[in-house]
Amino acid sequence: MRYEARAALAMAGLVAVATVGFVGLRQAMAPPIRDLAPGASTPTFAVRHPELIRPSAAVVASVAAEDAAWRQRYAARPGTASASAAGSLWRPSPRQRLDDSVYALMQSDRLGEAIGLLEAWVDRHPTDREELLKLARLLNQAGRSEEALPRYRQVLALDSAGRR
Numbered sequence: 823m824r825y826e827a828r829a830a831l832a833m834a835g836l837v838a839v840a841t842v843g844f845v846g847l848r849q850a851m852a853p854p855i856r857d858l859a860p861g862a863s864t865p866t867f868a869v870r871h872p873e874l875i876r877p878s879a880a881v882v883a884s885v886a887a888e889d890a891a892w893r894q895r896y897a898a899r900p901g902t903a904s905a906s907a908a909g910s911l912w913r914p915s916p917r918q919r920l921d922d923s924v925y926a927l928m929q930s931d932r933l934g935e936a937i938g939l940l941e942a943w944v945d946r947h948p949t950d951r952e953e954l955l956k957l958a959r960l961l962n963q964a965g966r967s968e969e970a971l972p973r974y975r976q977v978l979a980l981d982s983a984g985r986r
Contacts, residue, residue, distance in 0.1 A: 917953070924956070933964045951980050
């Protein structure tokens with residue numbers, strides 16, 4: 823018999839043995855068939871620590887007290903004396919304070935004051951493209967388009983200088 827034929831017979835025998843083995847293993851691993859009515863089964867999940875799912879009033883009160891203490895120490899309202907006295911973790915940058923002030927003035931329809939703040943900033947920081955664009959848009963919104971156009975041109979000049 824040739825070598826190839828013997829190898830093919832050996833491979834076929836191996837496949838047959840593996841098939842029989844896997845079929846038997848599959849039947850052995852299958853769960854037993856039960857004839858139970860719906861709802862007659864026993865629960866398979868047990869809650870070990872129900873207090874973690876539904877905490878008691880004492881636990882809720884202790885968490886609320888910890889939260890209140892943290893808020894008193896770290897989360898004082900911005901702009902109040904207690905915020906700076908408490909040593910807040912975050913202090914806004916001058917630009918962030920400018921943006922916050924401009925936003926507050928715009929919300930209270932005090933566009934002239936907001937424009938004044940932005941103009942003072944842009945005079946000190948002539949290459950600040952974002953604030954310059956905000957100033958141009960605010961001037962345009964206030965109906966002062968003749969003042970807005972040179973500001974838009976400044977923004978375009980900054981953009982073209984940045985591309986070189």
